[in-house]
Amino acid sequence: MSTSLDLRAVIADQVREVVREVVAELVGSAAPAPPAPAAPAPPAVAAAPVGVPGSEHVTPPPLRERVEAVRIADDADLDGFARRLLALFENPKNRQDLRAGRLRFRLEGGSTAAVAADRPVQRVDTGAVTERQVKAAAETGRRLVLGRRAVLTPLARERARALGVPIEKER
Numbered sequence: 001m002s003t004s005l006d007l008r009a010v011i012a013d014q015v016r017e018v019v020r021e022v023v024a025e026l027v028g029s030a031a032p033a034p035p036a037p038a039a040p041a042p043p044a045v046a047a048a049p050v051g052v053p054g055s056e057h058v059t060p061p062p063l064r065e066r067v068e069a070v071r072i073a074d075d076a077d078l079d080g081f082a083r084r085l086l087a088l089f090e091n092p093k094n095r096q097d098l099r100a101g102r103l104r105f106r107l108e109g110g111s112t113a114a115v116a117a118d119r120p121v122q123r124v125d126t127g128a129v130t131e132r133q134v135k136a137a138a139e140t141g142r143r144l145v146l147g148r149r150a151v152l153t154p155l156a157r158e159r160a161r162a163l164g165v166p167i168e169k170e171r
Contacts, residue, residue, distance in 0.1 A: 008107055010161050011072050015105075018082045026089060066097070071108040081105075119143040119166065124150045129167075131159045138163035146170065 072078050088094040088103070097103035122137050125147035134156045137144050143166040146152060152160075152167065160167050 006161065007164065007166050010164055011078075012107065014078060015070075015072065015081065018078065019085060022082055022086055023089070026086070065102045065104070067104050067106055069108040070105045121145050123147070126150055128153055129156050131156050134159045134163065134165050138165045143168065 070081055072081060089098065094103060120140075120142050121144075122133075122140070122142040123145045124133070126149040129144065129146060129150060129152045131153070134144070138160075144160070146167065146169045148170055150169075152169075157167075159165075
């Protein structure tokens with residue numbers, strides 16, 4: 001479902017913003033922190049010559065990489081993750097691992113879809129869905145379901161992402 005992916009993207013963006021703010025406070029600069037570097041590529045395996053004794057390729061030990069699953073379903077979970085990240089950042093080894101990409105986080109599957117499914121539905125069958133309708137859905141805690149003849153304006157889509165309103169389009 002594209003709605004759960006949109007919600008995951010919104011949550012990931014919020015987490016990035018919180019992490020940048022926290023890291024900026026720790027470092028003491030007001031400028032936002034640069035994005036984290038990509039995880040290092042695995043070492044290339046060289047082909048060993050065939051039939052030559054003692055030519056077996058010895059691979060270096062893999063870098064210690066940790067991936068922690070994070071469940072962020074609401075503001076309390078986001079706050080807890082930011083505080084956990086602060087605690088990790090106090091340890092110099094963890095700080096190095098975070099900066100080098102050896103300590104990474106992934107969203108735990110299913111949490112965002114469950115949050116969206118728990119919300120009551122506001123259905124729009126025809127016409128254009130505007131920012132005003134998205135704002136009303138956010139205030140009442142509803143998710144929007146668009147019928148085949150309904151369209152979503154670009155500004156309404158942006159507002160939905162900003163407010164965390166899930167939107168589903170019927171096919």
